[in-house]
Amino acid sequence: MLDVAHIKQDFPILTQQVNGHRLVYLDNAATTQKPRQVIDALVQYYETTNANIHRGIHTLAVRATDQYEAVRARSAGHIGASNPQDIVFTRNTTESINLVARAWGDANLGEGDEIVLSLMEHHSNIVPWQLLARRTGAVLRFVDFDDNGVLDIDQARQLIGSRTKLVSIVHMSNVLGTINPVAEIAEMAHAAGALVLVDGAQSAPHLPVDVEAMGCDFFAFSAHKMLGPTGVGVLWARPGLLETMEPFLGGGEMISIVKPEGSTWADVPHKFEAGTPNIADVIASGAAFDYLHDLGMDAVREHEKAITAYAIDSLQRIPGVAIHGPLDIERRGGAVSFSMDCAHPHDISTIVDGHGVAIRAGHHCAQLLMRRLGVPATSRASFAIYNDRDDVDALVEALQHVRRVFADDGARTAV
């Protein structure tokens, strides 16, 4: 088990008071807080290393390039990929998916070709494909999920067929917490001759991930949801795939030879990293990978299973609370969405904020999912390595206060 008391001490932001209470940060699916090791890495980079990479032969340029490329290797290692050159750095998961839609999709999809998604996708795994469909005449198909938030695998099997060119599916839902059977889906897609993109924005931070065992063709995630800085996205592609793709953005760093009549491209992955990249944040992301791997991703998963199970059990004891998503802890991660019959999610979020508890309220960038659930919005608590039972108890106490304000069953008291 993780030593959470010790871990908390590594996160300076958690020591503060918010609205007169200890900060209880439960919005980790939106972004996680950063340990001192990551903040120090950022400062150290600017104080000792700052230089542009991949050009210049002076000492700092070489040092910066080496550190940047070392994080490429650590990114690959984090998801079980053997070759760092199959990793492209982007700004975020959204940009990683847009890169695939442009650089692979434009060349490989045409009129009537189908892209299979699910109704539990984040907008970042819907809108790029809608734009691609508009450019190419391709058609989007959506796999439903059941009332427990479990993907309808039979419907996936029906929808994935000879017209399917791509299946793009979330590994762990940012709303329901559902962990989808991505290996099984990859097998179906490959049998139909389609490629598979896995949106790992919520899984890479919280689960041991092995893209080779998963069998996907693309895997996208972001550093900022896994203790790293904002502004660093990662795209992994199956070996050989990046070489077949056209460039995404044009400019410096991504070329080999530039002539008036045209240019040739740098080798992958640099072909996809036009312009000066986010060097400092990539290098500081390395400290985030190190932090997680020092703990061990298996231990991270076990801790988050325990805290999520405790949270689900505690929330279910509050009258009028309904949880959206699987209750089976083996099939879900630590994003726990819920509704209260007496109060709207925004009022819930405001009241618990008054107790120092940060949760998310809204549609969570998943309007198709909200429509499927039949609710305009939900409240969401999402957990990370530094959350403990005290944090869950603080949430529950704050939700009891929501009931005192709104419930019509005698719980209301003068406030």
Added chain:
Amino acid sequence: MTAPEPQFDELYRDIIVDHYRRPRNHGSLAAPTQQAEGVNPVCGDEVRMDVSIHNSVIDEIAFDGQGCAISQSSASMLTERVQGHSIGETKEVIGKFRAMMVDGAAPDSALGDLVALEGVAQLPVRVKCALLAWNVLQEALQQAASAAGKEPA
């Protein structure tokens, strides 16, 4: 349990919760002269409003919608406050409510129950919830002015 900060205690006063649970003038009118609606795309709050204006007086007003307690109680209290009043008086009320929510003006007693929403002004992310119904009412008044061939004031 430790007490929450005063500003949060002030926020959800009894009268707000009461209007949220039992909205007044809720539904639609049989023969509205104006209809308007508004949505806060970020949070999904919705308000639709039917207004019946004759001789520059709001004879009847009704709303429905969905959303948080702030947006829906604001709409409910709005309808109670402006029903039976002239367009001129209504515009004054709109001005006073906006002044309280946006400009930090002290609550004006002419706002009646609506002063209960004063605490929302301290939470910038929630001000748009309180203002939604007022934007919808203003849209309805502009429609009425256009229909009457006058410039909206």
